[in-house]
Structures are given as C-alpha cells and as structure tokens.
Amino acid sequence: xxxxxxxxxxxxxxxxxxxxxxxxxxxxxxxxxxxxxxxxxxxxxxxxxxxxxxxxxxxxxxxxxxxxxxxxxxxxxxxxxxxxxxxxxxxxxxxxxxxxxxxxxxxxxxxxxxxxxxxxxxxxxxxxxxxxxxxxxxxxxxxxxxxxxxxxxxxxxxxxxxxxxxxxxxxxxxxxxxxxxxxxxxxxxxxxxxxxxxxxxxxxxxxxxxxxxxxxxxxxxxxxxxxxxxxxxxxxxxxxxxxxxxxxxxxxxxxxxxxxxxxxxxxxxxxxxxxxxxxxxxxxxxxxxxxxxxxxxxxxxxxxxxxxxxxxxx
Numbered sequence: 001x002x003x004x005x006x007x008x009x010x011x012x013x014x015x016x017x018x019x020x021x022x023x024x025x026x027x028x029x030x031x032x033x034x035x036x037x038x039x040x041x042x043x044x045x046x047x048x049x050x051x052x053x054x055x056x057x058x059x060x061x062x063x064x065x066x067x068x069x070x071x072x073x074x075x076x077x078x079x080x081x082x083x084x085x086x087x088x089x090x091x092x093x094x095x096x097x098x099x100x101x102x103x104x105x106x107x108x109x110x111x112x113x114x115x116x117x118x119x120x121x122x123x124x125x126x127x128x129x130x131x132x133x134x135x136x137x138x139x140x141x142x143x144x145x146x147x148x149x150x151x152x153x154x155x156x157x158x159x160x161x162x163x164x165x166x167x168x169x170x171x172x173x174x175x176x177x178x179x180x181x182x183x184x185x186x187x188x189x190x191x192x193x194x195x196x197x198x199x200x201x202x203x204x205x206x207x208x209x210x211x212x213x214x215x216x217x218x219x220x221x222x223x224x225x226x227x228x229x230x231x232x233x234x235x236x237x238x239x240x241x242x243x244x245x246x247x248x249x250x251x252x253x254x255x256x257x258x259x260x261x262x263x264x265x266x267x268x269x270x271x272x273x274x275x276x277x278x279x280x281x282x283x284x285x286x287x288x289x290x291x292x293x294x295x296x297x298x299x300x301x302x303x304x305x306x307x308x309x310x311x312x313x314x
Contacts (some may be wrong), residue, residue, distance in 0.1 A: 004274070004276055004287075004289070006289075009286075010202070010286050011200070014202060016204060016207070017203045027117055033087065034087055034089070037092055039285075041285060042284070043092075043096065044096070045095065046094055046095045046098050047067075047102045049066060049067050049098055049102070050069035051066035051069065057131050058134070060112065060130050062090070063090045063097065063110045064108070064142060065097055065098055065100075065108040066101065066143060067102050071143065073139070074145060075107070075308075076135055076142055076145070077106045077107070077151070077301060078108075078151045078152070079096075079097055079108055079109065079110045079151075079157070080113065080128055080152070080153035080154075080161050081093040081096075081110070082153070082156050083155070084214075085116050085156045086214050088115075088157070090111070096282050097110040100294070103295070103297075106301065107142050111128060116215040121215050122226075124156075124160060125164075128163065129164050129167050132164045133168075145308075147308045148176050149173075150176050150177040150178065150179065150301055150305070151164055151238075152178075152301075153179075153181065155250070155278065155279070157181075158254075159183055159185060159228065162257070166228065166231055166237055169238070174309070178238045179240070180242045181243045181297070182244050182251070182278055183242070184208075184250060184253070185253050185256075185257040186227045186230070187216070189208060189212075191251075193251040194249045197251075198249065201249075201277055201278075202279060203278040204249065234260055236266075239304060240261050240266060240267070240269075241269050241300040241301075242254050242255075242258040242269070243293055243296070244271075244272045245276040245277050245278050246273060246275055248276075254270075254272075255272065273292075280293070
C-alpha cells in the first residue's frame, strides 16, 4: 500500500521522529527536548470540559477530565501517553485526553508516569498500575463506576495499557476494555514491518532500539511487563481493540498481539489504517485518519461500557 498523501506531506517536514544524534545525546538534552513540542498546534484545540483537575495518586501525577458536570458515576478511561517511555507527558497529550472525554462521555484519568533514563523499567509500569488499581479501589473519588473501567494507551502507553490489563486480571479486577494504539508489545524488533519501515517513515528502528535501551537496558526481553506478547497465558483478559498504522515498524507486533488475544479466547477487534504512520492518532491537524480512529475507538469503548455487568440493560 502506498503512503497516504497526508503521510507524504508529514514526512516532508518530519522524516525522523527525533532528528538527534542518538549516540551522543545527553540526559540534559533529553530533558530539553521534553520541554519542546513542535507539533503542538497539530494536536488539536483543547475542548472545554466541566472538570479538569490535577492530583497525585501515591505520588504519581494524574490529570482528571470530565466532560459533563454533576455527580453521576460515569465510566472511566485510564490513559497512558506515548513517547518511548522517555518523552511525552500529561500536558503534551492534554488535547487528546480532552477529546477522549468528549467522545466517550467518560471520566478520563491521564497518567504522568515516570520517564527514562532517570527512571528505568519497571518504574513506568509501577506508576501505571498504582493509578489503575486506585481507580478500582476508590471509584467514588473519580466519580466513576467501577464496573466500567477501561484503559487506553498509544505506543509506549499502549505497552503500559496492555501490561496493566493482565495485572488487573491477575488482581481480580474486572476491566471492561483495553484499547491499544500502535502498541509496543515486544522488543525483539524482528518483524517484517521493522525491516520494511526501518527508516524514512517517522519512527525508525534505530529510534526504537534507543528507546528500549534507555528504558530497559539489560532487562529480560521475555518479561511480560516489558513485552506483553510474551505473556504465557492471555485467557481471561479484557476485550480489546488494537489499532495500528500500516507504515510503522510496530505494525506487525500489534497485529500479532491481536491474533494472540483472539487465539486465547479474548474478544478483540483489530484495525490497521492504510498508508498511515506511527503517531497519527495524536495528530488530527496532520491526519484525517486520527479523527476516524478516534471515532472508532470511542464507539468501541461506549459499546464495552454498555455491555458491562453494571449496566441494567446488559
């Protein structure tokens, strides 16, 4: 499949996701890059919401969004941003979190988990789990219905969403749904899509290898907290929606994860956006497919919430 015309236009501006010397970049330079966002205008205008508040959950910063006012207990979506476990933040992904709140009608809890290289594996996983577990333990604090809790993450955030989904199962929490958007679910980097889209398509293989080194150098690559595709038993996991971009090194592992879930009896829908690039979901100013994918994801989440045991009509 040829690149989507909007992907072609994007690559003329950003042929490489980082555009830095990965061999010499210092931790201070990483921190400086975190403070920059050259694509801020392309992330979409922030929607006006009834509630936006910043809190800490056991030391982990979160931002809580609620589209509608009132005291009604709503479904809740816990969101984990992307950025290779090194970049990204609640602030950078504010527009996306607000948009999810509008599209789903749910409370959205966006998690500012710790980043590498200052905080290496499993710090991000620990933070992600602390917040999700707290939503189940204290749903009233979030104005949430504990029978309608879902997770969503993109890229490295998709990795965290996949990991906490199996941790929730093992802890006895009934997660309603998991949405994984071009997730990192393996670190072998040996798929055909890694070879086909190794460079020149935004996120490249060299950048992914660098992210993995910064976050999890020396970690067992079969640890399911790093590579959920290696999880020995996927049965009983929450129903899933897996979204990928065709021209993305991570495409094949996302598809493989959907297949593995399906093979374990998990209800799953998989959708690959043709001709698109890694990161498109967060950039509606560049990609019409971002809006299409968000509509699809929101519909899947609303269907999951409607079918939850807590719904009197289910």
